[in-house]
Amino acid sequence: MRINGNTIFIPGATSGIGLALALRLQDAGNQVIVGGRRTALLNEIAVQHPGIDTIRIDTSDSASIASAAAEVISRHPDLNVVVPMAGIMRAEDWTMPGGFLETAEATVTTNLFGPIRLIAAFAEHLLAQPDATIMTVSSGLAFAPLRFTPTYNATKAAIHQLSETLRLQFEGTSVHIVELVPPSVQTDLMPGHAEDPNAMPLDDYIDETMRLLEAQPDVTEVQVERVKFLRYGEARGDQAQVIAVLNGRESEPAAS
Ligand SMILES: NC(=O)c1ccc[n+]([C@@H]2O[C@H](COP(=O)([O-])OP(=O)(O)OC[C@H]3O[C@@H](n4cnc5c(N)ncnc54)[C@H](OP(=O)(O)O)[C@@H]3O)[C@@H](O)[C@H]2O)c1
Numbered sequence: 343m344r345i346n347g348n349t350i351f352i353p354g355a356t357s358g359i360g361l362a363l364a365l366r367l368q369d370a371g372n373q374v375i376v377g378g379r380r381t382a383l384l385n386e387i388a389v390q391h392p393g394i395d396t397i398r399i400d401t402s403d404s405a406s407i408a409s410a411a412a413e414v415i416s417r418h419p420d421l422n423v424v425v426p427m428a429g430i431m432r433a434e435d436w437t438m439p440g441g442f443l444e445t446a447e448a449t450v451t452t453n454l455f456g457p458i459r460l461i462a463a464f465a466e467h468l469l470a471q472p473d474a475t476i477m478t479v480s481s482g483l484a485f486a487p488l489r490f491t492p493t494y495n496a497t498k499a500a501i502h503q504l505s506e507t508l509r510l511q512f513e514g515t516s517v518h519i520v521e522l523v524p525p526s527v528q529t530d531l532m533p534g535h536a537e538d539p540n541a542m543p544l545d546d547y548i549d550e551t552m553r554l555l556e557a558q559p560d561v562t563e564v565q566v567e568r569v570k571f572l573r574y575g576e577a578r579g580d581q582a583q584v585i586a587v588l589n590g591r592e593s594e595p596a597a598s
Pocket residue numbers: 353354355356357358359360377378379380381383399400401402403427428429430431452479480481482523524525526527528529530531532541
């Protein structure tokens with residue numbers, strides 16, 4: 343993906359990685375449209391960052407996706423990049439009957455059906471653009487399981503596989519599939535996560551991500567150094583240790 347001159351819609355950018363990426367992409371010379379449910383934040387972003395457009399969208403609701411997609415395309419006919427960023431991460435205990443199903447279903451609806459429905463809503467438009475990108479958002483947890491969040495991990499593994507498969511299907515078209523694979527990053531994704539000293543500071547994550555996008559316009563998976571410990575456990579042959587470290591059963595080796 344080229345780093346400037348795009349028109350980029352990021353549903354799920356009222357806070358965290360989405361907002362930080364939106365601001366940096368605007369600085370880099372892109373028209374950015376920020377989406378999310380919290381209208382107070384959307385209004386604040388529009389006031390504080392002239393030039394950014396905003397739209398209310400609930401990506402867990404297919405009708406909201408359809409109407410927001412029509413509105414974004416009508417306001418920005420040059421739209422050529424969509425980043426289905428919206429996600430939720432909630433703890434579940436599957437050993438407690440009755441205690442997790444609602445959370446699991448909500449997680450699949452937002453983290454998996456959301457991106458699928460967004461891609462479905464924008465694919466025809468993107469295919470008609472000379473140069474377009476769908477930037478999916480998985481996670482290091484697509485590759486190694488965190489005990490507390492079974493459905494979250496599963497949805498992110500699904501997003502990775504979806505991205506790999508869509509890359510094959512869109513080969514030869516104008517649409518490129520790029521997957522962001524964030525490590526643990528300090529945001530409000532879970533309570534206390536923004537203060538977690540083991541998570542990567544948000545600014546550092548965005549700096550490194552922007553550097554990778556600039557240096558490698560043809561990159562297919564955006565992997566900052568910090569995510570490679572989780573990403574390549576299987577390939578290195580130390581996946582059991584990765585899972586143990588991730589779940590706090592062993593201290594992380596200094597080299598990782
Ligand atoms: N932080 C990490 O450690 C980490 C690691 C790997 C992957 N990720 C992924 O990065 C993405 C962004 O997360 P974050 O860490 O930046 O967390 P965050 O600060 O909580 O941001 C989540 C964003 O998603 C939006 N969102 C959630 N549900 C939505 C819905 N139904 N409709 C529309 N927007 C919705 C939120 O906006 P509204 O509440 O305004 O709707 C918010 O803008 C997620 O997909 C997450 O899984 C994060």
